[in-house]
Amino acid sequence: xxxxxxxxxxxxxxxxxxxxxxxxxxxxxxxxxxxxxxxxxxxxxxxxxxxxxxxxxxxxxxxxxxxxxxxxxxxxxxxxxxxxxxxxxxxxxxxxxxxxxxxxxxxxxxxxxxxxxxxxxxxxxxx
Numbered sequence: 001x002x003x004x005x006x007x008x009x010x011x012x013x014x015x016x017x018x019x020x021x022x023x024x025x026x027x028x029x030x031x032x033x034x035x036x037x038x039x040x041x042x043x044x045x046x047x048x049x050x051x052x053x054x055x056x057x058x059x060x061x062x063x064x065x066x067x068x069x070x071x072x073x074x075x076x077x078x079x080x081x082x083x084x085x086x087x088x089x090x091x092x093x094x095x096x097x098x099x100x101x102x103x104x105x106x107x108x109x110x111x112x113x114x115x116x117x118x119x120x121x122x123x124x125x126x127x
Contacts, residue, residue, distance in 0.1 A: 001025055010059040011078050011089060014046040016122045017058050024049040028072040029095075038099050044092040045070065046078070081110055087119060088112040 003020065005013040014025040026049050029042040033094050047057045047070060055070065079090040096103040113119065 003122055005058045005060060007060045007062045009118065010057075011045045011091070012118055012122075012124065013059045014048045015124055016118075017048040017056075019122065019124070021048075021050070023051055026055055026072050027074075027077045028070050031071060040097045042095040043071075043073075044076070044078075044094075051070040062115055083110060083112045086112050 025046050032041045039093045047055045081088040081090050093107045093109045
């Protein structure tokens with residue numbers, strides 16, 4: 001079965017892909033750079049690992065980028081959570097560097113799902 005991955009929903013997209021095609025998920029960081037402003041941002045992200053061990057980003061880019069840099073992180077992962085009965089994940093906030101200096105420490109955050117139709121549609125179990 002194929003599915004339609006959602007933008008900005010990488011963790012769930014990877015889980016659905018695993019459910020229907022096997023494989024695994026790999027957590028890591030998407031790296032974006034603006035050299036004109038000496039700014040770098042890393043976004044915690046998940047990709048699907050196919051049966052050949054290849055990393056495949058199944059999440060569509062909202063900015064239309066065709067290529068992105070992904071760096072695997074084998075020390076961090078998301079965790080399932082909830083917030084007042086709504087599905088949520090514990091993940092990491094974006095990490096930003098300006099002028100060679102971090103703008104803040106790496107921080108763990110909770111992201112609450114606003115729309116749970118994706119979870120229901122693809123039969124993902126929750127907690």
